[in-house]
Amino acid sequence: MQLSYWELKNWFSNVDFTIVGSGIVGLHCALELRAKFPKSKILVLEKGILPQGASTKNAGFACFGSISETIDDLKTHSEEEVIQLVQKRVNGLQLLRKRLGDEVLDYKPYGGYELFLKNDEAFYSECLSKIPFINNVLQPIFKADVFAKEVDRFNFKEIFEYLIFNPFEGQIDTGNMMQALLKEAISNDILILNQQNVTSFIDNNSFVEVVTNEISFKTNKLLFATNGFASQLTNNQLKPARAQVLITKPIENLDIKGTFHLDQGYYYFRNIGNRILFGGGRNLDFEGETTTEFNQTELIQNKLEQLLKEVILPNQPFEIEHRWSGIMGVGNYKKPIVEQLSNNVYCGVRLGGMGIAIGSLIGKELADLLD
Incomplete structure (x- = not known):
């Protein structure tokens, strides 16, 4: 030119x-x-x-890691390294909120939840049993307990009755x-x-x-x-990691508010007003999702819809309005x-x-x- x-x-x-x-x-x-x-x-x-x-x-999660991710990180990182990772994420969120302001970000401190599918009993039990330990690890950062178990009040299906709640998590408008x-x-x-x-x-x-x-x-x-x-x-x-996402049309009387982690964090969803944004599933095809191509695949999109229908919105009709993908950078x-x-x-x-x-x-x- x-x-x-x-x-x-x-x-x-x-x-x-x-x-x-x-x-x-x-x-x-x-x-x-x-x-x-x-x-x-x-x-x-x-x-x-x-x-x-x-x-x-992205999905607009103002988060620093679910309990399952923290437990997983402790398998490959020292306690000190995990504390430093979480501290960086907390500091980064504070910097973002300070620069732009919560009103501009449409920051909503609804808290975050992790739910566990019925076929993942061993990991569910491990996460519940390690709540006191993880809270102790993160105590220096938050000066309070981060994770607590709560009975599911959202009428999810095919999951264990307790969710693990984190009051320090929020959502923003990306x-x-x-x-x-x-x-x-x-x-x-x-x-x-x-x-x-x-x-x-x-x-x-x-x-x-x-x-x-x-x-x-x-x-x-x-x-x-x-x-x-x-x-x-x-x-x-580092290598690219594609994340596939979909969003529903508005759902009447939707009673889900917050950010939610599922299946060790490989799936995540939240409300945007009275819609559900739902993404993830790269664990179904790690090799295929190690790409910089902005596409969707039938395998993952079908799984997202199945989980929406059977787990997240089992008693509510819904329609998908839009689908997209994003590219993250990950490593060992x-x-x-x-x-x-x-x-x-x-x-x-x-x-x-x-x-x-x-x-x-x-x-x-x-x-x-x-x-």
């Missing part, structure tokens, strides 16, 4: 910082850089018409969050260009040459905030990767499905790598 003198001058000349990815991490990083370097030229490149990946495609972040970035003189797919880059020590599908230009520093897509260019120890280790890759190239990736909770904090940590 032939750019004009004006386009080259205003967008692609004397660029101090180029951030790849306009999601939660990328925009928080840009805003933190603006605070640190008030006169710098900051350019954000986004390959989609809206933030790709998961920032505009669309509001990203619109507000984009507005704040633009009002802080941060340039955002969409449909710019970075295909390669070369760090020449004094600057980085960036090549997109449209243009080649120079930047002083290059920062990757592309999470599930990052492995293609940064060679990091839960700690996000925030590091310098070369003289002028950095990354903040591998959010492990916790982008809402830690995205803002990872954006800040990424910006803090530059002094």
Whole structure:
């Protein structure tokens, strides 16, 4: 594409910082850089018409991990590491809420619940028995018990009678969050260009040459905030993980409020007003869902509908209004990767499905790598 003198001058000349990815991490990083370097030229490149990946495609859970996820994390991480992970998520949520405000986020502190299918008795018993232990592990962070068992009052079916309740969990409006972040970035003189797919880059020590599908230009520093897509260019120890989601049409007299985790967190659902948003199921086909393709599969969509009909809404008719998918970044280790890759190239990736909770904090940590 032939750019004009004006386009080259205003967008692609004397660029101090180029951030790849306009999601939660990328925009928080840009805003933190603006605070640190008030006169710098900051350019954000986004390959989609809206933030790709998961920032505009997630379920809007303001959570830090269900009891089953915490128990699972303790099998591969030390207690200290798990406490640090949860603390990061709590701090990240506080940072997000402070920056945008609960009213803009439409934050609702309904609490979170985990339910257990009848065919998972052993794990259900393990989670119930470990409530005191997990509460003790998390006591330094919350100064109160996090998890407690509650009788199911939502009339779910095919589950054990007790749910595990967490009063510290909430839900937000993902669309509001990203619109507000984009507005704040633009009002802080941060340039955002969409449909710019970075295909390669070369760090020449004094600057980085960036090549997109449209243009080649120079930047002083290059920062990757592309999470599930990052492995293609940064060679990091992470892989994409697709999450398939659906939402129902409005349901009359819906009495479900909160965020809900099911089947060790591989499924999750919540109310949005009087609709149910329901997603997950990648454990049905880990290999197939390790992809950056935004598609749905019959296998997972059928399972979502089956669980809606048999477990979540057994006594209520419903219709599916819309389906979509998002791409997360996961790895064998839960700690996000925030590091310098070369003289002028950095990354903040591998959010492990916790982008809402830690995205803002990872954006800040990424910006803090530059002094």
